[in-house]
Amino acid sequence: MTFLKMAKAALLASVLMTGSALACETTLRSSDTHPDGYPTVEAVKAMGKMLEERTKGKLCIEVFHSAQLGQEKDTIEQTKFGVIDMNRVSMGPFNNLVEETKVVSLPFIFRSTDHMHKVMDGPIGEEILKAFEPHGFVGLAFFDGGSRSFYNSKKPITSIDDLKGMKVRVMQSDIFVDMMTALGANATPMPYGEVYSSIQTGVIDGAENNWPSYESSGHFEVARYYTLNQHLMVPEVLVMSKASWDKLSPEDQATVSQAARDAVPVMRKLWAEREKASEEKVRAAGAQVITDIDKQPFIDAMKPVYEKHVTSDRLKDLVARIQATE
Numbered sequence: 001m002t003f004l005k006m007a008k009a010a011l012l013a014s015v016l017m018t019g020s021a022l023a024c025e026t027t028l029r030s031s032d033t034h035p036d037g038y039p040t041v042e043a044v045k046a047m048g049k050m051l052e053e054r055t056k057g058k059l060c061i062e063v064f065h066s067a068q069l070g071q072e073k074d075t076i077e078q079t080k081f082g083v084i085d086m087n088r089v090s091m092g093p094f095n096n097l098v099e100e101t102k103v104v105s106l107p108f109i110f111r112s113t114d115h116m117h118k119v120m121d122g123p124i125g126e127e128i129l130k131a132f133e134p135h136g137f138v139g140l141a142f143f144d145g146g147s148r149s150f151y152n153s154k155k156p157i158t159s160i161d162d163l164k165g166m167k168v169r170v171m172q173s174d175i176f177v178d179m180m181t182a183l184g185a186n187a188t189p190m191p192y193g194e195v196y197s198s199i200q201t202g203v204i205d206g207a208e209n210n211w212p213s214y215e216s217s218g219h220f221e222v223a224r225y226y227t228l229n230q231h232l233m234v235p236e237v238l239v240m241s242k243a244s245w246d247k248l249s250p251e252d253q254a255t256v257s258q259a260a261r262d263a264v265p266v267m268r269k270l271w272a273e274r275e276k277a278s279e280e281k282v283r284a285a286g287a288q289v290i291t292d293i294d295k296q297p298f299i300d301a302m303k304p305v306y307e308k309h310v311t312s313d314r315l316k317d318l319v320a321r322i323q324a325t326e
């Protein structure tokens with residue numbers, strides 16, 4: 001063996017030992033607030049595997065889960081500036097930046113999961129993905145965020161009246177603040193990572209989220225009353241920093257785009273399984289679930305939220321088209 005061959009063999013051995021991410025020419029850093037094993041985290045990992053195979057080890061993804069890179073609002077900023085390459089976030093914290101994300105963050109805008117999938121998989125979804133670009137992001141794909149319901153540490157919520165005066169955490173977007181105000185509650189916008197201790201110490205009475213988040217965050221341990229009123233169905237988005245995107249060749253950009261889209265069915269399957277498993281887990285742990293709830297008064301109360309936020313022709317048109325989607 002020549003010296004060069006020996007050096008190459010040693011290098012290969014060390015690369016194999018230190019894991020595949022390092023073997024890649026470029027490793028994209030992707031952020032997620034959720035813990036390892038959560039459907040969004042696993043879907044981006046699956047996308048990374050596809051990317052590594054399809055680019056023959058040129059491009060890989062490393063997922064920094066559990067908010068290792070920060071809370072969503074901060075990581076969105078960092079993604080804009082290319083400090084983070086990719087980010088999987090709820091569209092809520094994007095509302096004040098990318099106007100189009102507001103329409104899919106409106107309470108009761110979607111009639112069902114099927115309706116949401118039709119909209120997000122179709123031309124409206126494509127338009128919303130494109131809307132990220134002028135703001136420094138490339139929209140890659142949408143993931144499911146389930147439907148969000150109220151939970152709290154005080155009492156079962158069986159009607160709007162029970163929410164009156166309650167301090168409820170919402171994601172950082174004006175839409176959600178106005179939604180709570182319209183329901184007579186006190187909205188407290190704060191990062192996801194602060195919710196558990198804020199409920200525990202009584203800073204807030206509760207929050208709202210889907211089954212997997214209610215479960216994986218441990219919020220069910222401190223807020224055991226969960227009311228299945230399903231007021232929001234906010235899709236999640238996987239974005240790439242435009243700065244990182246521009247460093248890729250057109251071929252690699254196309255491969256990234258396709259791998260992100262191919263991760264969607266993976267995500268949806270994992271999501272459906274996790275929704276069930278999370279519900280079972282929190283019920284078994286003693287969460288009190290209120291399923292007998294009339295949603296109509298909640299829907300009716302949202303009129304001022306639509307009036308305040310759906311003002312431009314662009315948003316009016318998007319809302320009308322979403323509502324008309326069968």
Ligand code: BDP
Pocket residue numbers: 033072088089090145171191192208209210213236
């Ligand atoms: C979860 C979303 C996550 C949000 C979180 C929140 O998946 O992206 O950060 O809600 O409430 O459902 O902030």
